[in-house]
Amino acid sequence: SQQGEEDPQALSIQEGENATMNCSYKTSINNLQWYRQNSGRGLVHLILIRSNEREKHSGRLRVTLDTSKKSSSLLITASRAADTASYFCATGLPGAGDKLIFGTGTRLQVFP
C-alpha cells in the first residue's frame, strides 16, 4: 500500500484564503518533502523537513511534522490563483538510499 496518503484529495478555495494539506505515512522516515506539480509539468520541490524538525517556513509555506503521529501538513497562506496545482508529499526512508515514496497528492484549485 502507499506510504503517503494525502488528505484532502481535492481542495477548492478563494484567493486570499489559506490552504492546508495533510500527509500521513506508515514507517519511520529520514525526511519528508513537499512537491508541487502544475498541470502537464514535472514536479517542483517546495520544502524539506528532517525527521528531527517539527516546523519549517519558506515564504508563504509552512510545514509541520509530527513523527509520533506519522503525519505532516503543508499550509499555504494568502493563496493565489497561481498556487493552483497538485501537491505531493514524499518520504525519504532510512536505509532506502535516495528513494522517495510519493503520496497520492492533493489537487488545489484557487479561484480568483
Next chain:
Amino acid sequence: DTAVSQTPKYLVTQMGNDKSIKCEQNLGHDTMYWYKQDSKKFLKIMFSYNNKELIINETVPNRFSPKSPDKAHLNLHINSLELGDSAVYFCASSLRVSEGNEQFFGPGTRLTVL
C-alpha cells in the same frame, strides 16, 4: 538552461512496438531516476541509478530496460509496448536524498500506446 531534460515530450505508438525515452541532467548529480505517473496522478519510482550503477529496480517488467551511458544520462527503453504502459514518464536527478537533498524533475514524456 534546462536542468533535467527529456525527449520526446509526447510519444504515440502502436502496441508491440519498441521505443526509447532519453534523459539528460546538467546539474552534476550522481543519482538519476525514472518514475511512472498514471492517469490518477499516482507517481511511482521505477529505477534509480547512481554513477551509472543500478540501485533501485522496483519490480518493473523486464520489457523496461534503463541504460546509463554516463552519470548525466539515463535512458529508458521499452520493448513490446502494451496498452497499460500508457502514462507520463518522469526522469529526475539528485544528490543524496538520504542527506536531505531534493529531487529535480524533467518535464515528462507522455506515452500513449494505441
